[in-house]
Amino acid sequence: MAEQTAADPAPEINPEPAGLAETIYSGANFNEGRIRKSVFQALLQSKGRYGGKKIAAIDADGRELSYDDLVKASFALGHALKAGTEPGEAVAILLPTGVGAIISFFAISAYGRVPAMLNFTAGDRALKSACKASKCKRIVTARRFIELGELHDLEAELARDHEMIYLEDVRENLSTMDKVAAAVGMVAPWAVRAWPSPDDAAVYLFTSGTEGEPKGVVLSHANLLANVEQVRDHIQLYPDDVVFNPMPTFHCFGLTGGVLLPLNLGIPAVCHPTPLQAKTIVKRVAETGSTILFATDTFINQYARAADQEDLKSLRMAVCGAERVKDETRTALKRNFSLEIVEGYGLTEAAPVLSVNQPENNKPGTVGQLLPGCQAKLISVNGIDEGGQLHIRGPNIMKGYIRPSAPLVLEEPNEGWHDTGDIVTIDKDGFLRIRGRVKRFAKLGGEMVSLAVVENCATSLWPDSMHAAAALPDKRKGEQIILLTTQKDADRASLVSFAKNHGVTELAIPKKIIVVDEVPVLGTGKTDYGRVQRTAEEAMATPAAPAEPEPAQ
Structure with a gap:
């Protein structure tokens, strides 16, 4: 991969169009021509660009998957899974972070179906709600995962209304036609794969529901690839980088940052099935020579406590999001491991990254500057004097919400603007500081x-x-x-x-x-x-x- 040049760190501040009073803050310019394709087409292009033999992903057991392995498995599995489904239909994935989840995601996508990523920690009611919102009838999982995760009760509840597809069974029963599709796909992928519009739904993700019932977030192929290219423009990445991802693929941080970003940039993605195994994770970071770690403040704290002096020495940065990074966390990582935390801000609706600090332009206490192509405006909130309610727009902003009360009925952002519900300040250099959610203010x-x-x-x-x-x-x-x-x-x-x-x-x-x-x-x-x-x-x-x-x- 050619060395990437970081974007100009100082964002422009453009006046709001006539009739609106708020200032619009804009990131650097962004070329949207790069995102007019599907996520599977982008994978095929990465295979051609970096070579089919290059390692794309490393599983928890150390198994290495090349781009050739990934594409071939996706064509074979996808051909088997598409039977009985229609183009555009949702097929759910209930798997931990690993090559099984990655292959399943691309297998479903390769034939024009839409992966719906299920949060197996959310409980059966939330998962049934997610499946209802996306009209999903089939759930792809693995017997070994159900066994290790002790999810038999969840499995039984979901099986009442959905067809459960087990990867072990599919792999053992691949038909001749499935294998032929894989062989043809390796030499003439255009003859086998689907050709969805870049603006079609690429994935259904579901909000964490920290403040209410989870909603379905519809992200297009262009949304996902826009965020990959925005991060590529904003953060300097190198051909010898290795990304360690313990974040779940049902979370957009784990999917886009931990899977799509490295695969599209020719950087190996080291997968780990859970962020909770701190001692195992820090040892694997050392064993794999990982240079970039994705985490949250809660998890990076646990890793720092579990790590010996040498365990994290290969890392050049830890990228943290999803929650505020505490000063104590930042200080401890710097003091004990000389490791810089790069804090960012994102949300599922933004696919997910909206802003992030850069290693060479890092302002602790902030979540960095807007990514290229992103726009933001602050709307005043009664009773809050400092900052405003953040509204965002850009090529990475979702197509809209879906809800179980109106399955697949899209609720689009108003004129492209999404209300984040967060109170934010933006300083003179364009750095965002999160003050909290509107719902997380008390009126005393x-x-x-x-x-x-x-x-x-x-x-x-x-x-x-x-x-x-x-x-x-x-x-x-x-x-x-x-x-x-x-x-x-x-x-x-x-x-x-x-x-x-x-x-x-x-x-x-x-x-x-x-x-x-x-x-x-x-x-x-x-x-x-x-x-x-x-x-x-x-x-x-x-x-x-x-x-x-x-x-x-």
Whole structure:
């Protein structure tokens, strides 16, 4: 792969068209001609560009998959899976990160069907909802995965309404025609593969549901490939880089960043089936000589604790998203491993990366500058003086939402603009800083208080524990803040003292602190605020000792 040149770090600031008051912030220019193809066509082009024998992916057991292996397996499996389905029909994938998931994704895509990536940590209700939204009748999985993951109850529940397809069975029963399709595809792929429009749906992903019922996100081929090319333009990557990806492929970070990006850039993708195996992961990073690690703050903390001095020395950067990177995390990685954390910001609706810092232009505490081709505007929110509600537009922004209440009925972004629901500031150099979600502000006595600030204060005091804040109704002030923490000796007095010494409003001191064994998290590593809210509500509804007195105002 030719060396990539980083984009101009300073974004342009263009005036809003007549009739609108907000400023539009724009990333560098972006050539959309590169994305007018399907994701499978892009894979075939990568095979031709980098050579069929080049290693494309490495599985958890060390098995290496070349581009030839990947394309041949995709044609064979895809030919077997397409029987009984129609072009454009959704076929679900219930698999961990690994070559099985990668092959299944491309196999379904090769013949013009649409992969629907299911979050196996979400529970049967959420998965049934996802299948209903995408009108999915078949689910591709593996018996070994069901066995190792102890997912028999989930399997049985899904099998009531869906046809379960097991990779082991398909592999053992490949027909002569399946094998012929694979052979022909290797020499004349144009004669076998489907030819979807770049604007057709390429994947159905489902939001994490941190604040409600998950929605289906429809991303086109052009959306996914745009994000790959945007990152290529923005971050300097090298031919000898190796990407280590423990993030799930049902999450857009794991799919685009951990699979599509390296495969399209000729960089080996090292797969790991779960981000939770910290000791195994740090050893595999060393064994594979990985140079780029994808993670979240929660997981990178675990890896740092599990790693010996030599385990992470091959890494030149860790790319973190999905949640805020704590100062303590950044300092520990720098001090103990000389490892720089490059923090970014994304969401499923943006396929997923919207902004990211660059190793040579890294501003801690921010999530970097807009990717090329992205536009942003901030809409003022009553009660919030600093920043505004972020709306985004660009070639990577989804086609729209689908919901189980109206399967495959597309809810498109308004004139291409998607409301992220996040409160953001953008500085003079174009760096974005996330202040929190609109839904994660509490209104106390008429003043808006960010729950993220509450959590940051707790993290500064007790960095080795996890914390999550929730807002509950309060008769006197409108709302009250409740903090869940794993810090066994957490007390309000310490938070009051911290607030006074650091200029934090005392309104950000939680009315009650609830010590829990663990703070609920999703399979992606993000805090599960839906469960946090329910836990706080249940705890406050349970008769207990009187709440600690509030500090004097």
